Amino acid sequence: MTAVLAWLGGLAWFFVDWARASLRCRPPPGQTFAEAYKIGVQSLPVLLTISAFVGTNLALQGYNAFVPLGGQHLVGMFVALAGVRELAPLIAASMIAAKAGTEMASQIAVMRTREQIDALEVMAVNPYWWLITPRLYGILLVMPALSLIAVFTTLFTSYCASVYQLGLNPSTFLQFARQATHLKDLATGEVKAIVFAVIICFVSCYCGFFSEKGPEGVGKATNRAVVVSCVICVTFNYLVSQVLYG
Amino acid sequence: VLDLLAGLGRFGAFAWRVAWRILTPPWNSEDFFRHAWTVGIRCVGPVLAVTFPFGLVISLQGLAIFDLFGAQRLLPSLISVAVIRELSPVLASVLVAAQAGSSYAAELGAMRIKEELDATEVMAVDSLRWHVAPRVAALMLVCPLLNTLGDVAGLCGGFVMAVGVKGENAGVFMANLWSFVHVFDLVGGLIKTMVFGAIIGLVACFHGYYATGGAAGVGKGVNDTVVRATLAFFAANYVLTSAFFGAGG
Numbered sequence: 001m002t003a004v005l006a007w008l009g010g011l012a013w014f015f016v017d018w019a020r021a022s023l024r025c026r027p028p029p030g031q032t033f034a035e036a037y038k039i040g041v042q043s044l045p046v047l048l049t050i051s052a053f054v055g056t057n058l059a060l061q062g063y064n065a066f067v068p069l070g071g072q073h074l075v076g077m078f079v080a081l082a083g084v085r086e087l088a089p090l091i092a093a094s095m096i097a098a099k100a101g102t103e104m105a106s107q108i109a110v111m112r113t114r115e116q117i118d119a120l121e122v123m124a125v126n127p128y129w130w131l132i133t134p135r136l137y138g139i140l141l142v143m144p145a146l147s148l149i150a151v152f153t154t155l156f157t158s159y160c161a162s163v164y165q166l167g168l169n170p171s172t173f174l175q176f177a178r179q180a181t182h183l184k185d186l187a188t189g190e191v192k193a194i195v196f197a198v199i200i201c202f203v204s205c206y207c208g209f210f211s212e213k214g215p216e217g218v219g220k221a222t223n224r225a226v227v228v229s230c231v232i233c234v235t236f237n238y239l240v241s242q243v244l245y246g
Numbered sequence: 247v248l249d250l251l252a253g254l255g256r257f258g259a260f261a262w263r264v265a266w267r268i269l270t271p272p273w274n275s276e277d278f279f280r281h282a283w284t285v286g287i288r289c290v291g292p293v294l295a296v297t298f299p300f301g302l303v304i305s306l307q308g309l310a311i312f313d314l315f316g317a318q319r320l321l322p323s324l325i326s327v328a329v330i331r332e333l334s335p336v337l338a339s340v341l342v343a344a345q346a347g348s349s350y351a352a353e354l355g356a357m358r359i360k361e362e363l364d365a366t367e368v369m370a371v372d373s374l375r376w377h378v379a380p381r382v383a384a385l386m387l388v389c390p391l392l393n394t395l396g397d398v399a400g401l402c403g404g405f406v407m408a409v410g411v412k413g414e415n416a417g418v419f420m421a422n423l424w425s426f427v428h429v430f431d432l433v434g435g436l437i438k439t440m441v442f443g444a445i446i447g448l449v450a451c452f453h454g455y456y457a458t459g460g461a462a463g464v465g466k467g468v469n470d471t472v473v474r475a476t477l478a479f480f481a482a483n484y485v486l487t488s489a490f491f492g493a494g495g
Contacts, residue, residue, distance in 0.1 A: 046473055053480040060487050061332045065324055068426055081311060086303055098472040106465025113461050215359050215464040219352020222468040226344040231295045238299040241306055
């Protein structure tokens with residue numbers, strides 16, 4: 001328990017150190033867009049595949065839950081509510097944590113192992129500014145877009161599954177889906193995406209930055225980065241939902 | 247595309263060899279229990295920490311829907327079906343992939359880089375049988391157990407939100423909790439997670455076992471493990487869900 005608290009305290013100090021080093025300076029030129037490209041474009045295929053399967057499963061399970069009540073037509077509503085409000089942003093976050101977050105953690109941990117971070121400090125380059133700022137701004141640039149893509153992929157595949165696999169009426173599905181969701185729900189998804197992006201970036205970079213040296217250290221840092229960022233994201237998802245819909 | 251197919255082929259051969267060593271004696275049962283124990287202990291916290299808030303959220307959003315129809319008493323049925331059939335197996339497996347899968351890839355990768363695996367082979371010990379098979383088998387045991395814990399935590403989350411925060415009636419909640427759940431749903435969840443455990447274990451050990459390129463290679467292997475294991479079992483999940491609870495269900 002104390003170890004967890006100490007870890008969280010370390011994370012908070014890490015954030016403060018970063019803010020002190022970077023908020024007043026411009027980010028390292030050129031790197032932000034390179035990171036954004038790397039995070040956004042490389043995560044896209046994974047994100048598309050996963051959210052496609054989430055959509056189909058959502059439709060299947062929704063159908064199964066509502067059939068005993070004779071409410072098959074509610075599947076559209078269920079899918080739209082669950083997908084747009086909760087699942088798609090969360091799935092996007094966990095996939096970004098798995099793909100981009102682990103990459104950040106392992107890259108930075110490798111730099112720690114090879115003492116490149118110490119080398120940066122020797123050259124009077126602030127490592128927080130040089131390593132974390134571009135990653136943070138990059139992930140902040142692409143995360144809302146990725147979350148939106150996840151939302152629409154989920155809706156599209158659940159539409160396909162409901163209409164073609166389960167034989168529901170397409171226009172009823174669309175009508176209920178439209179009725180259930182508002183612009184506000186999409187906006188909430190974006191708010192969540194931004195919160196998740198900050199969490200993923202700082203947790204992953206923190207894990208990498210203070211990793212032990214050597215191959216095991218890199219592996220452990222990468223491992224911890226995904227698990228902790230997923231757990232914190234789910235917890236914050238609850239908090240944001242509670243505040244906005246509670 | 248050719249690279250992808252070649253990789254899949256190698257993975258298939260690897261999976262076959264590991265499966266063969268899991269099914270035939272001699273078994274390395276000491277390592278099996280040790281791995282099962284450590285994985286179980288290390289994953290319990292994350293699994294509970296994720297499924298409980300998820301139960302809270304389903305309950306919150308479900309109440310928002312059912313309030314429209316005045317059908318709040320259906321909420322517990324929805325929660326139990328959603329948690330037991332789908333959410334707990336998937337979330338538990340995501341976390342096992344993130345926690346156990348990546349640590350396997352890291353351990354085996356480090357052993358490969360330090361040439362410990364080669365040393366085992368030199369000593370005429372079958373490294374697949376000794377190092378890989380018990381890990382995969384341990385995940386197949388631990389995943390269903392964690393899934394059960396996840397079920398309980400998710401339902402607790404739902405209960406806390408509905409009864410504690412929103413002030414629904416506790417008796418009504420408990421009475422309706424089991425109305426749509428059959429034993430088969432629980433068993434289906436267990437089978438699903440067992441398959442997911444096998445997938446995660448195989449993918450993780452594959453990436454660790456064939457790691458190359460020093461510390462950076464291990465990091466990349468861990469990264470690929472989480473992503474690919476998650477992809478593979480989400481795909482498997484769709485197939486299994488269709489098979490168990492599909493359109494006829």
